[in-house]
Amino acid sequence: MLLQAWLSLLLAPARGQFQFEIPAEMLQGMMGGGGMMGGGGGGRKGAEWPKTENSEISAEFEWLVNTEWEGKTSKYLLLRDGFVESPLKECEPEGHCLWAANNGRVLINTPKLKVVKFSVEGLDGVDRKKLENKDETELKKVSLVMEKPSKSSGKKGKLDFKRVAMADEQDSMGADLYKLLDITEDAEQSSIKSKFRRLSVSMHPDKGGDPKAFNDMREAYEVLGDPEKRRQYNLGGMQLVKNVEIAWKEVEGQKAQMDAQLNQVPKNHPQYAMFKQQIEQQKRQFDKAKVESQIQQKLQSEELEVMVPISASELYSGVEKKVFVFPRLMICRGCKEDPSRPECQDCGRCPPEKVQVPKYGMTPFGRQVVGMREKEQESRERCREVGVEVPLRVSKGAKQGASLKVLPNVGHQTPGKFPGKVNFKVQRGSKEDSYRIAEADLHTVLHISLEQALFGFTISWQHLGEETVTITKERLLQPDEVLRLKGKGLVESGSKRGDLYVRLAVDLPEAPPGEKALTLRAPGSGVQAAKLEMEDEVRIEEGSAWREWVAREKASTYKVGKAKTEL
Missing domain, CATH: 2.60.260.20 (Urease metallochaperone UreE, N-terminal domain)
Structure with a gap:
């Protein structure tokens, strides 16, 4: 009956998966609590992130992925998705030790040590592009230093760069298979076969050929001579062929x-x-x-x-x-x-x-x-x-x-x-636009001179498409006045269009060098050219558009002196 039970479990339909996996928990029960995959975890609980810590790996620390760091008593290989490989016993079950990197620091989380925080030293002296390319010379310039000193020694521990987890050198041939056979990438399968036959005769070791070169040529043909393997090689290299x-x-x-x-x-x-x-x-x-x-x-x-x-x-x-x-x-x-x-x-x-x-x-x-x-x-x-x-x-x-x-x-x-x-x-939207897009509406800034604001103006420009927009004002009524041009925005639904909002920004003049006064003159008559600029960031809240007040963010600090009190 036990054998029958085993077989009924093992022969359960795989539901379309080509991988026939046997769950480790099932096997443990079948073997009376015996070993699990890779030796099992003995029921130990893995590390968990406390709610007070950010468990993300931010983009600025992507260069740490697949790098190993070593201290006096331990080393840690930082894997993608926040997992750590380490010879520490508490890290042996896969996924029991974790890491994160954000807000300028690195965190390593183990079941026993809990969360240990490190600052990154040496970043100022590295080539950032080479670092992101995991250049070992640049990585050696960086150290991970504990933020808090050890309770036993009173000193701050340090982790130094050890290695980059690289694919095995022997995993696949590094040479270009097409060059080994002296053919082009668009060669027909028939020409590849005939080329191999000729090379097999001329490069054979029995005729004085180099054995290694002959074997490399033969391995190249085993891939390129097979249309499916050739397709795999073209798409993902020799590693894909092997996978x-x-x-x-x-x-x-x-x-x-x-x-x-x-x-x-x-x-x-x-x-x-x-x-x-x-x-x-x-x-x-x-x-x-x-x-x-x-x-x-x-x-x-x-x-x-x-x-x-x-x-x-x-x-x-x-x-x-x-x-x-x-x-x-x-x-x-x-x-x-x-x-x-x-x-x-x-x-x-x-x-x-x-x-x-x-x-x-x-x-x-x-x-x-x-x-x-x-x-x-x-x-x-x-x-x-x-x-x-x-x-x-x-x-x-x-x-x-x-x-x-x-x-x-x-x-x-x-x-x-x-x-x-x-x-x-x-x-x-693109960087070259003069318009900020907010749903179906467009927002732009039209710069005008102080003279135009005081004496009036007529300004014209070619709007999107082939349409021309002309704005005429006798004078500006208030600073940063906004004009709404209906139906000049983007298509919203069917043929209906949003609106175009134009903010009139006054550019203050500067006095000529050496002069203390300005002379303001009314601008000449006629249509003047437009100076347009994309509006500041526009956000949508509860169906309404709001322009971020960038001027407030860029405000300079002005100190006011204390006024004297007269008695």
Whole structure:
């Protein structure tokens, strides 16, 4: 009955997942409380963030991710998502130790030591760009110093930079496979095969060829000679080819595990036929096309959102074809092997690699791989930005965050990953605009002289589209007077448009050098040119627009002397 219970648990439908994982908690119960994956946690509780502390890793401290820091008695590897790897026993169960970095300091949180706060020293003397690129020379200039001294020694502890958690040097070939075969990236599969045959003859060790060069050439052909592996190499480098191979090995291992389960049941057992039918049914989930799709999904980068600046003019009239240049990261092939090559000089560090790491657990059949997990490591590969032209259609009055286009497989190339989707979205307004956008309304500042404010003016300019706006005033009634021009804003709904708000800002004149007086003269007659400037930030509260008072934020301090009291 116990064997039957085990098999009924192990043969439960996987619900479309190609990964056949056995929960560690289930195995522990089945083995009478035995070891869990990787040795188990012994019931110890992991660290938790108190409500008084901020557990975020702010963007300014992104350079700390995947770096290891060492003190006199301990060291800490700071992983993404706020986890810490450390030889400390309390940190051995995965996720039991945490870290954060914000408000100018670094926090390490362990179950025993609780939250320890560090200040970052040495940042003033580093090249910030190199630091963010995790340049080890720059990282060595920085130290993490405890804010409070130790109770035992009375001194402040310090953590120094130890290393960057890099992908294994032997994980994949660093050379450009196309150059190893002396072919172009657009070569036909037939020409790759014929080229390999010729090189195999000329480079063979039996004919005096270099054995290492021959083996490298042969490994290059094993990838580029297979259309699917070639596609994987083009999209995510050799690490992606290896990750896919590991995923398929995982599938084969799960099949073998199912067969091993069935072999535990005697063939003359009354329920043998039922167990065999259940296993065969489970194996159907490993249909090649289905597994390929699941592997692609599992190894695909997350969808990327790219905000596209859309100017007020483009929002006013709409654009049938706007060409946006998307700065896509592309792997620099061969630069991992020799970053000093001339063609590698504009290449920086690639996004971190996601490598597949086996998870082990005790099963009724011994300690086995019960699944896989992803582990992030800084890549040794190099990447460069390549501008990709994306044609987009912008509708009149397009809303903030509205999707313009979704393109599959054009995300950043990441070693070990398939590129994900890119969702191009509307970012209303651009730096070149003279108008501040607030929903369907537009806000601008029209600068006028003191003479124009006192004696009147006529100012004209070309508004968005082909329309001309003319403003005539006999004189300014009050400082910062705001004029509302109805229907001159963006399309709100259907053909209805918002309004244009123009603030009249008076520019005070300066006396000529050496003069103590100003002579004001009425401006000449006729239409004068406009000097427009984008309005200060406009916020919407309870359906109404409010302009932030920037002048208040920039106010200078003026000290008033104490008045004497007369008796």
